[in-house]
Amino acid sequence: AGPAGPQATFCLTITNQYGCSTSCCVTFGSVGNQQCTYTQGFYGGNGKNCSQQRVIDVINQALSSGNLVIGTPANNRSVTILSNQGSCLQSKMPSGSTASPLPSGNVTCATATGNNYVSANGRFVNVLLGQTIALGLNIRNSSGLSSLVLTGNQFTTAKASSCSNGTPMAGTERTFCVPRNVWEYLSPKTVGKINELANQALGGNIPTGISISDINAAVDAINNGFDQCRILVGFGTCPTTRSDMSEVNDENLMNDALNSIALVTYPNPVGDVATISFTSESDNSARVEIFSS
Numbered sequence: 001a002g003p004a005g006p007q008a009t010f011c012l013t014i015t016n017q018y019g020c021s022t023s024c025c026v027t028f029g030s031v032g033n034q035q036c037t038y039t040q041g042f043y044g045g046n047g048k049n050c051s052q053q054r055v056i057d058v059i060n061q062a063l064s065s066g067n068l069v070i071g072t073p074a075n076n077r078s079v080t081i082l083s084n085q086g087s088c089l090q091s092k093m094p095s096g097s098t099a100s101p102l103p104s105g106n107v108t109c110a111t112a113t114g115n116n117y118v119s120a121n122g123r124f125v126n127v128l129l130g131q132t133i134a135l136g137l138n139i140r141n142s143s144g145l146s147s148l149v150l151t152g153n154q155f156t157t158a159k160a161s162s163c164s165n166g167t168p169m170a171g172t173e174r175t176f177c178v179p180r181n182v183w184e185y186l187s188p189k190t191v192g193k194i195n196e197l198a199n200q201a202l203g204g205n206i207p208t209g210i211s212i213s214d215i216n217a218a219v220d221a222i223n224n225g226f227d228q229c230r231i232l233v234g235f236g237t238c239p240t241t242r243s244d245m246s247e248v249n250d251e252n253l254m255n256d257a258l259n260s261i262a263l264v265t266y267p268n269p270v271g272d273v274a275t276i277s278f279t280s281e282s283d284n285s286a287r288v289e290i291f292s293s
Helices: 055-063 086-092 127-141 180-185 191-202 212-225 253-259
Strands: 008-015 021-028 068-072 077-081 105-108 154-159 174-177 230-236 262-266 275-279 285-292
Touching (some): 068 191, 077 127
Antiparallel strands (some): 008 021, 021 230
16 A cells, blocks of 8 residues: 555536536545556466566465355355466456356356356356456455445546555556446445455346446456556546446536546645646536645
8 A cells, every 4th residue: 555645625616607516526645545456357368467476376376365256155156266276267267248147056167167157268258257256366465455445436546656655657547437326335335345246246146226237347447447556546426327427418417527527636645735637528617626624
């Protein structure tokens, strides 16, 4: 994790030509949390991580603490990656196709065969399975990732200057979204709870009002959000679900305008001087209000 610092809240207010306004606020400061995650594509490739470890070594490091159970064995829907099946896992990643509950049966990486589990090239066919495996490995290898609290469903990260105890690199900021219905369901709102929800969905238990594609999007946001070691620099708000991102009507134009905004402050943690930048796809006047907290 990066160093902690003073905390500040930044609010952005958008006012349209009719005088209607809406605001969003993001809090920066003690976020400054550095995590090192990797995507399922990394785990199925032959590259190296930030510290120049080979993929198989990264996988085996995560599996050294025991078998990785994906899904829900009690529901007879699970895939267990045994501690000695690192090579098997690497050969079956990344996964493709659509997100869905696992087929009936409790299998291991080696016995997950047939077109219910793998494609003609031998890789997993369920994208949520691959995403959840990647998140499970990331949680084991990146201390503090599971307990990381998401105070908003949109988060911005910046590339870290080093693989541990780095600082955010200016100009490398990227913003990611956990679908709001998933974020609101989480209690507590931690990465670990996203992992639990993904395993629950793979086990065939999907909460009402949440689609399995929403859950997959949440897992993907975490895996990509800290890919190759990145630092958390702020939170914001995204649309409710993936489908909401393409819906526009007269009643939600202002909300859509707000959701199209990327708001970033640098450096983080903030000191005596901070630079605030924002971009918007909408043509609106804006006012930035800064409050200490």
